[in-house]
Amino acid sequence: MQQLRTGDIIALGFMTFALFIGAGNIIFPPIVAQQAGDHVWLAAIGFLITAVGLPVITIMALSRMQGSxxxxxxxxxxxxxxxxxxxxxxxxxxxxxxxxxxxxxxxxxxxxx
CATH class of the missing domain: 1.20.5 (Single alpha-helices involved in coiled-coils or other helix-helix interfaces)
Incomplete structure (x- = not known):
């Protein structure tokens, strides 16, 4: 396993931040919560699965395969x-x-x- 340089770690940190905190993940959740009404928790669970869970699974899969x-x-x-x-x-x-x-x-x- 190769050692990451400081610049690589900073770049990976910014890329991961951008992956999870894009404009859609800031604007979309309040709109979903407002439109969900009484089903706000169901909407929140669905949003967390698709906006957080799938990217985490993708990062894990890519890291296990050396990013290829x-x-x-x-x-x-x-x-x-x-x-x-x-x-x-x-x-x-x-x-x-x-x-x-x-x-x-x-x-x-x-x-x-």
Missing amino acids: IEIISSPLGRIASLILTVVCYLSVGPLFATPRTATVSYEIGFSSY
Whole structure:
């Protein structure tokens, strides 16, 4: 096992912080709680599972596999793991995050005029 440098530890700390405390995790919980009404605890449990539990499981899986997506997806085969990786990256970035960012920017900056 290799020793991490101080700069690596700081970078990993900021990345982990950003993973758990994104804008969605600050804005979304109060809205969910308000809309849940009497079922606020059920909504809180669901939010904790999806917004905290899944990232923790992902971090644990990546740390057990030395941070390599190739090792994690190796049982699928080379072509299937490549396709799965591309689909995952595209679904997070260009297919969801970028349009959402553009929509929010448009609504805040232009739609009121």
